[in-house]
Amino acid sequence: MIRVAVVGAAGFIGGELLRLLIGHPEVEVTAAVSSRFAGKRVDGVHPNLRSATDLLFCSVDDVDEYDAVFLATPHGAAMTQIDRWIGHTKQVIDLTGDFRLDDTEVFQRYYGTRHAAPHLLGEFVPGIPELHRERLRGADLISVPGCMAVAGVLSLHPIRDLIGPDVRLDARTGSSGSGATAGEGNLHAFRSGAMRVFAPTAHRHEAEIARHVGVRVTMTATGVEAVRGVQTICHVTPKPGVDGKEVRRAYRERYRDEPFVRLVAQQRGLYRYPEPKILSGSNFCDVGFAFDEDTGRLTTIAALDNLVKGGAGNAVQCLNIRMGWPETLGLSFPGLHPA
Amino acid sequence: MIRVAVVGAAGFIGGELLRLLIGHPEVEVTAAVSSRFAGKRVDGVHPNLRSATDLLFCSVDDVDEYDAVFLATPHGAAMTQIDRWIGHTKQVIDLTGDFRLDDTEVFQRYYGTRHAAPHLLGEFVPGIPELHRERLRGADLISVPGCMAVAGVLSLHPIRDLIGPDVRLDARTGSSGSGATAGEGNLHAFRSGAMRVFAPTAHRHEAEIARHVGVRVTMTATGVEAVRGVQTICHVTPKPGVDGKEVRRAYRERYRDEPFVRLVAQQRGLYRYPEPKILSGSNFCDVGFAFDEDTGRLTTIAALDNLVKGGAGNAVQCLNIRMGWPETLGLSFPGLHPA
Amino acid sequence: MIRVAVVGAAGFIGGELLRLLIGHPEVEVTAAVSSRFAGKRVDGVHPNLRSATDLLFCSVDDVDEYDAVFLATPHGAAMTQIDRWIGHTKQVIDLTGDFRLDDTEVFQRYYGTRHAAPHLLGEFVPGIPELHRERLRGADLISVPGCMAVAGVLSLHPIRDLIGPDVRLDARTGSSGSGATAGEGNLHAFRSGAMRVFAPTAHRHEAEIARHVGVRVTMTATGVEAVRGVQTICHVTPKPGVDGKEVRRAYRERYRDEPFVRLVAQQRGLYRYPEPKILSGSNFCDVGFAFDEDTGRLTTIAALDNLVKGGAGNAVQCLNIRMGWPETLGLSFPGLHPA
Amino acid sequence: MIRVAVVGAAGFIGGELLRLLIGHPEVEVTAAVSSRFAGKRVDGVHPNLRSATDLLFCSVDDVDEYDAVFLATPHGAAMTQIDRWIGHTKQVIDLTGDFRLDDTEVFQRYYGTRHAAPHLLGEFVPGIPELHRERLRGADLISVPGCMAVAGVLSLHPIRDLIGPDVRLDARTGSSGSGATAGEGNLHAFRSGAMRVFAPTAHRHEAEIARHVGVRVTMTATGVEAVRGVQTICHVTPKPGVDGKEVRRAYRERYRDEPFVRLVAQQRGLYRYPEPKILSGSNFCDVGFAFDEDTGRLTTIAALDNLVKGGAGNAVQCLNIRMGWPETLGLSFPGLHPA
Structure with missing residues (x-):
């Protein structure tokens, strides 16, 4: 069992991370960070998690013990706060757009802003198991691509x-x-x-x-x-x-x-x-x-599904690879038909 | 041709009033009032009216000449500003909830606030042609019911x-x-x-x-x-x-x-x-x-349709009755199938 | 591991049974019966099961070995063929309307036809765990209610x-x-x-x-x-x-x-x-x-969900109770939000 | 007033033609042809036309007097029956795919069948007012393009x-x-x-x-x-x-x-x-x-809208041009917002 924190846990990607991680047999969610909802019940925002968790949202300063952190914040927040996370955990999985490109010029053209941590751009392994499985096994910094x-x-x-x-x-x-x-x-x-x-x-x-x-x-x-x-x-x-x-x-x-x-x-x-x-x-x-x-x-x-293989599920798949767990762990839901 | 003003013209009911009144052969829309969009093109907010009108939204103070006014403001605004309108036009057709009930106590129970113009509650004829056609023929104040x-x-x-x-x-x-x-x-x-x-x-x-x-x-x-x-x-x-x-x-x-x-x-x-x-x-x-x-x-x-017979269309039907025009004038669209 | 057959497996309830039973750790699906699709791949009809199963549909005569049968046929088919199933399996779970009522007169009024097996009406335990959990533990005939x-x-x-x-x-x-x-x-x-x-x-x-x-x-x-x-x-x-x-x-x-x-x-x-x-x-x-x-x-x-708690999921819950397994086995998916 | 017949009147394009033509001030619909629904009320199939018409569907043999015919039959039926229509009316407006292409080889490649009236392919004027307005003014045979x-x-x-x-x-x-x-x-x-x-x-x-x-x-x-x-x-x-x-x-x-x-x-x-x-x-x-x-x-x-500018409306616009009427006659509905 590892302990994980989800930052930006009240958003759609954050909620999907919680759904998958709460159901994951090797993971304990120790923090669901949302500045807006700190102190409120997680299932008040994500009603599909009723009876699955009694977790409360917390603020970023309440996060103390965790082995991995998932960043599902708005674009821009990850790159400015990245030092906070790198210093305190072994594993950062970023689901924002901040570390998806490895060229600062291209980044600036597409995101309309300067990159705040250009020295780290090359450090993040792209979270695409089908292309980078081997690199992901040893990756401490992972950037999950856009949906x-x-x-x-x-x-x-x-x-x-x-x-x-x-x-x-x-x-x-x-x-x-x-x-x-x-x-x-x-x-x-x-x-x-x-x-x-x-x-x-x-x-x-x-x-x-x-x-x-x-x-x-x-x-x-x-x-x-x-x-x-x-x-x-x-x-x-x-x-x-x-x-x-x-x-x-x-x-x-x-x-x-x-x-x-x-x-x-x-x-x-x-x-x-x-x-x-x-x-x-x-x-x-x-x-x-x-x-x-x-x-x-x-x-x-x-x-x-943009929130799963296009986001939270892909991130969990990367975690599974990184940890040496079976790659499908916690990801077995096949989808519905009709739906 | 009469000149009409629509107040609250950027909302859904307001937009539907504009659609019906712009297409109405006896009506000229002289003012589309929206404080938020004053000076902007009407068809920028209501894109179905492109090529149908070049009207701009105006602020409430820009309204000068009109024979009838339709109030499609948020609930509460009509009853507090009703004097402004009554003094300046022959015909007020209110589509808000403000004058739908004739009992101040019942009003307070359902709207959670005191009525601002209780003396007028009895003056408004309910805009239900099927029940009050005769009274509507002579009505200067009409209150269109909820959808x-x-x-x-x-x-x-x-x-x-x-x-x-x-x-x-x-x-x-x-x-x-x-x-x-x-x-x-x-x-x-x-x-x-x-x-x-x-x-x-x-x-x-x-x-x-x-x-x-x-x-x-x-x-x-x-x-x-x-x-x-x-x-x-x-x-x-x-x-x-x-x-x-x-x-x-x-x-x-x-x-x-x-x-x-x-x-x-x-x-x-x-x-x-x-x-x-x-x-x-x-x-x-x-x-x-x-x-x-x-x-x-x-x-x-x-x-x-809550915006038509449940709102703007019903209001235009009342206007037709009030003016002695054919009751179906400007209201002939039969609906679509399939849709 | 028990072996189960699903009859009417190409329908919506049938497909949902397959999804749940294929993912169930104590169950092996040995037959997916569909006269119309016999010989065709199950995932051709239920595309969400691609990569989850290589099963082919079979005709009813191809079913030989199974411990339990789920009937998801059109209304009327279960009661006329019930003897075939009772003689060959320990466990019948009927998801049709045929055995939901225990009064032949009421049945005739609502279904517009005579009941074909009135002697069995009282034998089926209603598949409502919340009302009949104890009876379900020993039930060989279960009738799952309407959604x-x-x-x-x-x-x-x-x-x-x-x-x-x-x-x-x-x-x-x-x-x-x-x-x-x-x-x-x-x-x-x-x-x-x-x-x-x-x-x-x-x-x-x-x-x-x-x-x-x-x-x-x-x-x-x-x-x-x-x-x-x-x-x-x-x-x-x-x-x-x-x-x-x-x-x-x-x-x-x-x-x-x-x-x-x-x-x-x-x-x-x-x-x-x-x-x-x-x-x-x-x-x-x-x-x-x-x-x-x-x-x-x-x-x-x-x-x-009419196909799950209102059908296939309820049926699997009944099976879990009947077999003495944890009641939530194979039924852990919490639902999605947003969706 | 001209008299028009709609063939294939029970379909979606047929229904839309009826809606537009019944509301058209210069047109009288004298026949709504549907072999399947002959004798039944038109508004039983097109419920939006309730109170707009008492017309009954008729069979193709019941059509006797009309000035123009609109063909909204399945693809293939127009080209095999075209002689029937050409001999009996001044104006054929075809909404099927049969006369949209002017090259028999291209037709065969895309429709997978031989053309049944190749000599007429060049006779039909494409029903695209924006490209062929002048030719449409004198056109007796018009082929309305695909949506x-x-x-x-x-x-x-x-x-x-x-x-x-x-x-x-x-x-x-x-x-x-x-x-x-x-x-x-x-x-x-x-x-x-x-x-x-x-x-x-x-x-x-x-x-x-x-x-x-x-x-x-x-x-x-x-x-x-x-x-x-x-x-x-x-x-x-x-x-x-x-x-x-x-x-x-x-x-x-x-x-x-x-x-x-x-x-x-x-x-x-x-x-x-x-x-x-x-x-x-x-x-x-x-x-x-x-x-x-x-x-x-x-x-x-x-x-x-595939049924209007992509079909029935375009056809009516062509009729207006052909007859020398104002081009927008009967086509003034601006669309809804929101919708």
């Missing part, structure tokens, strides 16, 4: 040598991606049933995909009706001579042994391409593709 | 002599009923797909129904997934000897000539009971019922 | 001595309750965002509630926008002298030690009354109430 | 000289696009909240866009949660030297006088890009774009 970035990376990385360098990525996301703070943008009457193009170009996650896959990505992000769920569509151009079989083989070989990536390759049926709807609560990222032999164009599709 | 109250009143009034005095009313409502101000309560991630019992007892609208129908009403209100739409289910006990035919006849006779109340009385089909979904944007209130001959229990059902 | 019946029973049973004999029950349900067979009634364009009163009176589940609670129930059922989820609102009249504290005490004492019933009794917050939205996939039934001291009326509210 | 094609064409045509020849088009659509016939694909439990990639490549509408704009289009179509609404995202590459201003000017000049195309070009706000949600029931197509000066990539966005 749409995970989907994009996992759908492009296996085929990066088979395609041209330009990728047009179309991402759709549910409303939980914009967080638990109420505002006009996530007012139900406006957001319900929407197809809201909120980032036609230059979404932050495109920089992560470019970093990890080594392609040029132009990304459009649209909010559609869903609470959870991200889907990415990548429009790519295969290299001459590449056919559908080769693409399939590349995915299959790459993900055969991955516990949380599934190649969806049915010939027919409503679910023959990745669909976020059936992944809510699960840690799977489903990937698939369509190869148009006539036009020689390739479309790849990926889906995941 | 759920309209549904409840129209489904109970025709049969009030056929039923016992106790009514249990179950109301369901879309999210637009809680207004355009963002808050935790209407955050999409929480409100989407909800069945939220927000008023298990003592909803304000029950007092209006009691007033107009002369029954004791105990009301439960639940927010369900929809942006627009209200449905009321009334559980009533018919008097001895009353049967289904008599109930049907009472509705039929009462609403035969009403332009905006339809008795829905099909034997089968998905739409054999009133369904708000097909009423969005329309001024209809559909009413229906089921009589269980075995148990002698009667259930009445009503549906409407 | 809305579970919610109604659990919200009324603890207070049945505190209330008058007449209950008006308002039930709302998601679309999965109408099953996996496509028809006009569950066409997305018609069902989406609906408030469809599909049973204004005489829903079958009211007979079950009456049986188990000993009250007269008049029930109205409405389909609202959700895939999973049932909520019941009971309008009841407390006996003279009964107050809110007594009601609360009755619930608290009754459910203090129940693993899957939670009394929701917060003073404030969006989730202060039971909300199905946060229960998807979980086996909880949340119950709550509001007591209007002014009018002396009592409203009780209950919520659950 | 996603309209959006794609209107967002690409004004800038076709400013961009490279390759377009990646990402289309999202509501469930009404798949029609009124129930099937597994539009079962609510599966379709609700979905992000279903149903055509990753080679959707039929891409051929229409290619035809009208003169570009190569590779299209991906996804069903998202909505009943009505289509949105297209086009990823295009501007020619060297083209900047955002030039793009804006091209749209502005082109659509300045169009009654039903709006350039949405706000700097901020939730609705700064085209959003189908606010267009339900209206005949507008909103277009917009984002030009990423850093990467030199251009993204265009268009939105419309």
Whole structure:
């Protein structure tokens, strides 16, 4: 049993971390940090945890004993307070955007601010088990990537040598991606049933995909009706001579042994391409593709739950790897159908 | 052509008034009052009005010439500022809760505050054409009832002599009923797909129904997934000897000539009971019922668009009556199916 | 490890049984019976089970070895084929409506057909752990109640001595309750965002509630926008002298030690009354109430996932009790928030 | 007043034609043809038309007097029965896919069948007022384009000289696009909240866009949660030297006088890009774009109601042009907000 603290525990990612960590057999949650809710019951904010925990939120100064800390604070807070955490724990798993890029210039372009701890940018191991499993085993600092970035990376990385360098990525996301703070943008009457193009170009996650896959990505992000769920569509151009079989083989070989990536390759049926709807609560990222032999164009599709494989679940998977535990520990929920 | 001002024009009811009044052949909208948005384009807030109007919002002090004013402000603002309006216009149509009850004590119980203009309570004619058409023809002060109250009143009034005095009313409502101000309560991630019992007892609208129908009403209100739409289910006990035919006849006779109340009385089909979904944007209130001959229990059902027949449309219908225009003028949109 | 067969495994309840039983540490699923899909992969119909199982559907004649059978067939099929199952297994858990009532006359009134095995009606123990835990320990024949019946029973049973004999029950349900067979009634364009009163009176589940609670129930059922989820609102009249504290005490004492019933009794917050939205996939039934001291009326509210506590999860809980296993085995998923 | 017949009147496009034509001041609907519902009331199938019409559906043989016919039958029926209609009326407006392409080979590739009336392919004027207004004034045969094609064409045509020849088009659509016939694909439990990639490549509408704009289009179509609404995202590459201003000017000049195309070009706000949600029931197509000066990539966005500007409304607009009536006659509904 290790003791963990969750900072930013009242948010959506924080709540999902609590759900997974409270149900994790090797973990004890010793602190759920929320300055706003300090002293209040955790299940008052996260009602799905009623009868699962009697924990109270605490303030950051009340955290004393823990072996690992998960940072689920707003972007910017992690990099300014990182010294506090590094000095007091063996293990920092950051779920903010602060340490996802390794280039200060790119960071500044996408986040619009200077990085507050540039010397640490290279120290964080990207929390992508499928790409960095070995490095994660010894990592004390882990940076979990953005939700749409995970989907994009996992759908492009296996085929990066088979395609041209330009990728047009179309991402759709549910409303939980914009967080638990109420505002006009996530007012139900406006957001319900929407197809809201909120980032036609230059979404932050495109920089992560470019970093990890080594392609040029132009990304459009649209909010559609869903609470959870991200889907990415990548429009790519295969290299001459590449056919559908080769693409399939590349995915299959790459993900055969991955516990949380599934190649969806049915010939027919409503679910023959990745669909976020059936992944809510699960840690799977489903990937698939369509190869148009006539036009020689390739479309790849990926889906995941933005709060799980796109956040808290991925973080727990990283912890499992880091600790040498079975990688699926505490992450066995398969998702619901219908849902 | 008369000139009208809409106060509280940036809200949901205000926007719906603008949609209807801009499309109304006898009306010119001379002022759309919003302190928050004064100087901004109306279609910036209400994007459905793009290309329909170039109007700018103005502040309350900019309103000079108008023949009628619609008050769609937050509850409480109308009664404190009523003198300003009465002195400057022939016609006040109030869509707030301020003048819906005629008893200061009942008002205080339901609104939790003292009435600021008790002397005017009796002066406002209730904006229910089906009950008060004659009085409305000469009314300078009109108070449009609450959305759920309209549904409840129209489904109970025709049969009030056929039923016992106790009514249990179950109301369901879309999210637009809680207004355009963002808050935790209407955050999409929480409100989407909800069945939220927000008023298990003592909803304000029950007092209006009691007033107009002369029954004791105990009301439960639940927010369900929809942006627009209200449905009321009334559980009533018919008097001895009353049967289904008599109930049907009472509705039929009462609403035969009403332009905006339809008795829905099909034997089968998905739409054999009133369904708000097909009423969005329309001024209809559909009413229906089921009589269980075995148990002698009667259930009445009503549906409407809370922003139209439950608000702005009802107000325009009252204006039409007051001005002697055809009652359906500007209110001809029939609703969509499917939708 | 026991071996179990699921009959009707391609339906929604069947799929949910498979999800729970495949994840259950003491159970091996040896047969997933579906005449329509025999020979096809289970995860082709239930895509959430991809990578969880390689099972194929089989026809009913292929089932040979099993210790328990779950019947999730259409209503009517269980009672006509019951002999086949009783002769070949120790344990029958029926999730259809066939053995939910113990009175052939009441059965005929609500199901519109004669009972095919009336001699067995009294043999089935109702699958309601909260009422019949002791009997379930030795039960070879178990009949799991209807989804809305579970919610109604659990919200009324603890207070049945505190209330008058007449209950008006308002039930709302998601679309999965109408099953996996496509028809006009569950066409997305018609069902989406609906408030469809599909049973204004005489829903079958009211007979079950009456049986188990000993009250007269008049029930109205409405389909609202959700895939999973049932909520019941009971309008009841407390006996003279009964107050809110007594009601609360009755619930608290009754459910203090129940693993899957939670009394929701917060003073404030969006989730202060039971909300199905946060229960998807979980086996909880949340119950709550509001007591209007002014009018002396009592409203009780209950919520659950119709496919879990209202079906498959309840069935697994019964199996756990029958086998002497921990009652929560395989049922630990707490539900998601937000969702 | 002209007399019109609607064939395929029980479908979604047929119903929308009826709604618009019944409300049209210059049109009398003399026949609503549906073989399945012949003899039944129109408002039994289209409940939004209650109190708007007493029309009964008729069979095709009952149609005798009419000046114009609208064909809203399943694809394939129009081309095989076209002689019947041409011989008996002055005006045929076809809303099926049968006469949308002018090349039999392309037709066969996309529709998988031989064309039954190839000699007429060149006779039909495309029902796109913005491209073919003059030809429509004298057109006796009009073919209304596919819903996603309209959006794609209107967002690409004004800038076709400013961009490279390759377009990646990402289309999202509501469930009404798949029609009124129930099937597994539009079962609510599966379709609700979905992000279903149903055509990753080679959707039929891409051929229409290619035809009208003169570009190569590779299209991906996804069903998202909505009943009505289509949105297209086009990823295009501007020619060297083209900047955002030039793009804006091209749209502005082109659509300045169009009654039903709006350039949405706000700097901020939730609705700064085209959003189908606010267009339900209206005949507008909103277009917009984002030009990423850093990467030199251009993204265009268009939105419309698939049943109106993407079908019935567009057809009525064509009729208005053909008859010399004001182009907006019967098409004035502006859409709702919020909705």
